[in-house]
Amino acid sequence: MLVTSLNTGVRLVLFDVFDPATTADRMATHGPTMLGSAVPFFRAFLDAERRSGSALLTNVRGCVGGGAPIPGEVNQDLIDTFGVAGVVGAYGLTEFPNCTCEWFDGPHVGRDVGPAGPGVEARVVDRELQLRGTQCFLGYVDESLNAAAFTDDGWFRTGDLAEIDEDKRIRIVGRLKDVVIRNAENISATEVEEAVLFHDAVADVAVIGLPDSRTGERVCAAIVLTPGATIDVPTLANHCIQLGLAKYKCPEQIVVLEAIERNSMGKIQKDKVRDAVLHAIQMRKE
Numbered sequence: 001m002l003v004t005s006l007n008t009g010v011r012l013v014l015f016d017v018f019d020p021a022t023t024a025d026r027m028a029t030h031g032p033t034m035l036g037s038a039v040p041f042f043r044a045f046l047d048a049e050r051r052s053g054s055a056l057l058t059n060v061r062g063c064v065g066g067g068a069p070i071p072g073e074v075n076q077d078l079i080d081t082f083g084v085a086g087v088v089g090a091y092g093l094t095e096f097p098n099c100t101c102e103w104f105d106g107p108h109v110g111r112d113v114g115p116a117g118p119g120v121e122a123r124v125v126d127r128e129l130q131l132r133g134t135q136c137f138l139g140y141v142d143e144s145l146n147a148a149a150f151t152d153d154g155w156f157r158t159g160d161l162a163e164i165d166e167d168k169r170i171r172i173v174g175r176l177k178d179v180v181i182r183n184a185e186n187i188s189a190t191e192v193e194e195a196v197l198f199h200d201a202v203a204d205v206a207v208i209g210l211p212d213s214r215t216g217e218r219v220c221a222a223i224v225l226t227p228g229a230t231i232d233v234p235t236l237a238n239h240c241i242q243l244g245l246a247k248y249k250c251p252e253q254i255v256v257l258e259a260i261e262r263n264s265m266g267k268i269q270k271d272k273v274r275d276a277v278l279h280a281i282q283m284r285k286e
Contacts, residue, residue: 028048033060034060034064039266095136099117101113113171129162193205195239202224205223233253
C-alpha cells in the first residue's frame with residue numbers, strides 16, 4: 001500500500017497500532033475511500049459504523065482483502081453497509097509482495113484473487129502456486145533455506161495450493177501443509193472453511209485434522225456460531241455438498257468455540273485453535 005500510494009499520489013494515513021475500539025473513529029476524520037484488509041479490521045469498521053448510525057465512514061468506495069478468506073457474512077455486511085461490490089481479493093507474500101489483485105468493477109468480486117499483476121508470472125505445479133517476477137526477494141539471510149524456496153529453474157515456491165482458470169485468474173485453495181489426510185486423501189482445510197462459512201449459522205470457522213483410528217485423520221470444524229444459532233454435522237455436511245464440496249471432505253466433527261484465534265493480519269492461528277478444540281473436547285468428557 002505504501003509503494004502504491006507513493007506511485008499514484010493516493011493519500012495514505014498511517015497509525016502506530018490498530019485499536020478496534022478507537023481506530024475506525026480516528027480514521028473517519030480523514031474521509032477514507034478504501035478499507036482493508038483482514039477480518040478483524042473489517043469487523044471493527046462495521047461495529048463502528050453501526051454505533052454511529054451509518055454516519056461515520058461515508059466516503060468508502062471499495063474494500064480490499066488479504067491475509068485470509070473473508071467470511072461470507074462479513075463480506076455481505078460490508079456490501080450492505082457501505083454499498084461496495086464486495087471484498088476485492090488480493091494476494092502477496094513478504095518474499096513476493098503485490099502479486100495479484102482483482103478489479104473493483106470485475107466479475108464475481110471476491111471469488112478469487114485476480115490475475116497475476118504486471119511483471120509477474122504464475123504457474124501451478126503439483127497444486128502449488130509458483131511465482132516469478134521483479135519484486136521477488138533475492139533470498140533468505142540463512143542461505144540454507146533457499147534450496148527449498150526456489151525451483152531449479154528459478155521460480156519461487158509459495159507453499160500455497162492454488163488453481164489458475166482459463167482467464168488466468170488465481171484462486172488460493174489452501175496451504176501446502178494445511179491439509180487433513182483422510183484415508184490417504186489430502187483435503188485442503190481452506191477449501192472446507194470457505195464452504196462452511198457460507199452457512200447462515202456460522203460466524204467464523206477453522207478446520208483442522210484430528211487423529212482417527214479408522215481414517216488416520218478426520219475433518220473437524222471449529223465453529224463460532226451466529227447469535228442464537230445451532231448446527232449439527234449432518235446439516236453442515238449437506239450444506240457443503242450442495243455447494244459442490246466432495247462428501248469425503250465434509251466435516252465429521254463440530255466443536256463450538258467462542259472465538260477463532262487469529263493474528264494481527266487475520267490469519268487463523270491453527271496451533272491455538274487446535275489447543276482450544278482439544279480443551280473443549282476434554283471438558284466434555286469430564
